[in-house]
Amino acid sequence: MNKPKYGPPHHSASPRYTGLRTYMKLPNVNDPHELNDADIAIVGLPFDTAASYRSGARFGPAGIREISMLLRPANAFHKINPFDYCSVIDFGDLPLIPGHIHDSYDVMKEAYRQFAKHNVVPIGLGGDHSVTLGELRGLAEVYGPLSLVHFDAHGDTWDNYWGKKYTHGTPFRRAAEEQIIDPNSSIQIGLRGTVYSPDDMDAAKEMGFQILTAEEARELAPKQLSEAIRSRVGNKPVFLTFDIDFFDPAYAPGTGTPEPGGFTSVEGLSFVRHLPLVNYVGFDLVEVLPALDQSEITAQLGAAIVYEFITIMALKNRDGKT
Numbered sequence: 546m547n548k549p550k551y552g553p554p555h556h557s558a559s560p561r562y563t564g565l566r567t568y569m570k571l572p573n574v575n576d577p578h579e580l581n582d583a584d585i586a587i588v589g590l591p592f593d594t595a596a597s598y599r600s601g602a603r604f605g606p607a608g609i610r611e612i613s614m615l616l617r618p619a620n621a622f623h624k625i626n627p628f629d630y631c632s633v634i635d636f637g638d639l640p641l642i643p644g645h646i647h648d649s650y651d652v653m654k655e656a657y658r659q660f661a662k663h664n665v666v667p668i669g670l671g672g673d674h675s676v677t678l679g680e681l682r683g684l685a686e687v688y689g690p691l692s693l694v695h696f697d698a699h700g701d702t703w704d705n706y707w708g709k710k711y712t713h714g715t716p717f718r719r720a721a722e723e724q725i726i727d728p729n730s731s732i733q734i735g736l737r738g739t740v741y742s743p744d745d746m747d748a749a750k751e752m753g754f755q756i757l758t759a760e761e762a763r764e765l766a767p768k769q770l771s772e773a774i775r776s777r778v779g780n781k782p783v784f785l786t787f788d789i790d791f792f793d794p795a796y797a798p799g800t801g802t803p804e805p806g807g808f809t810s811v812e813g814l815s816f817v818r819h820l821p822l823v824n825y826v827g828f829d830l831v832e833v834l835p836a837l838d839q840s841e842i843t844a845q846l847g848a849a850i851v852y853e854f855i856t857i858m859a860l861k862n863r864d865g866k867t
C-alpha cells in the first residue's frame with residue numbers, strides 16, 4: 546500500500562518534548578477540503594458546561610495533547626507501527642461555545658458529517674460526555690443509526706438533571722430517542738457506584754442497552770469481553786465512547802465524576818487492546834480534567850487509550866478486515 550500522507554515526524558528528528566503540542570506532533574490539518582488524504586482525525590471537543598459536578602474538561606484536549614508527546618510511534622503489544630497503515634491528522638479543536646450546548650452541537654454535527662462524508666474516522670478528545678451526542682448526530686446523518694460501545698462508570702442514560710435534558714449524564718437517552726443509536730445493538734461496560742434510584746440500570750436495559758457492570762466485566766478475560774462486543778454489534782457501524790472514569794480514581798483522578806472501584810490501567814488497556822476489529826466509524830475519549838490531575842497520569846492514560854484506537858484502525862487496514 547502507499548505510504549500514508551500524514552503521520553508523526555520521524556522519532557529521530559528531534560527530542561520528544563520539542564515542538565508544537567498537537568496529538569503526537571501529528572500535522573495540524575483543519576481544512577475540511579483537505580480530508581481526502583486522511584484516514585483518522587484527532588479532534589478536540591473542549592466543552593464542559595454540561596458537567597453535573599466538577600467542570601474543567603474543556604482543557605482535556607490540551608492536557609492529552611501535551612502528554613501525548615511522550616508516546617512512541619510503534620505498538621509493542623501488537624508489533625505494529627500504526628502510522629505505516631493509517632494517515633492521521635490532528636484537526637485541532639472545534640470552536641465550541643461554553644454555556645451554549647445546542648450551538649455547540651450544531652458545530653460538532655457539521656464537522657462530523659464532513660468526516661463521515663470523507664470516510665475519515667474521527668477520534669474526539671473531550672470535553673464532558675455531553676459532546677458525544679453531537680458527534681453521533683453528525684455521523685448518523687451519513688451512516689444511519691450507530692451501535693454504541695460504551696466504557697464508563699456511568700450509563701449516562703438519565704432523563705434529565707434539574708429538569709434539563711442536555712447534560713453530560715443524559716446523552717445516550719437523547720441519542721436513543723433521536724434514533725441515532727440502536728440500543729439493541731449497543732453495550733455499556735463498567736457501570737458502578739451510587740445511582741439515583743435502585744432501578745436506574747433496569748431503565749437503561751428496558752431501552753434496549755446491554756449492560757455489563759464493573760463487577761460483571763471484571764469476571765471476563767479481555768478476549769471474552771471482545772467476543773461479547775463482537776456478537777452485540779455484528780457488522781453494524783460502531784461508535785466507541787470511552788469515559789476516562791472507567792478507570793479507578795487511583796489511576797485517573799483528574800475527571801469530573803470519579804467513582805471508586807474502577808479498573809486498573811493494566812485492565813483497561815488490556816480490554817482495549819483486545820477489542821474486536823469491527824466496523825468502527827468513530828471514537829472518543831472524554832472527561833479528562835487536567836486541573837484535578839496528578840502528575841498528568843489521567844491525561845497520559847487518556848492519550849494511551851487514544852493511541853490504541855489508532856492501532857485498531859491500523860490493524861483493520863493491514864488485515865483487510867471490516
Ligand SMILES: [Mn+2]
Nearest residue numbers: 698699788790
Ligand atoms: Mn462517566
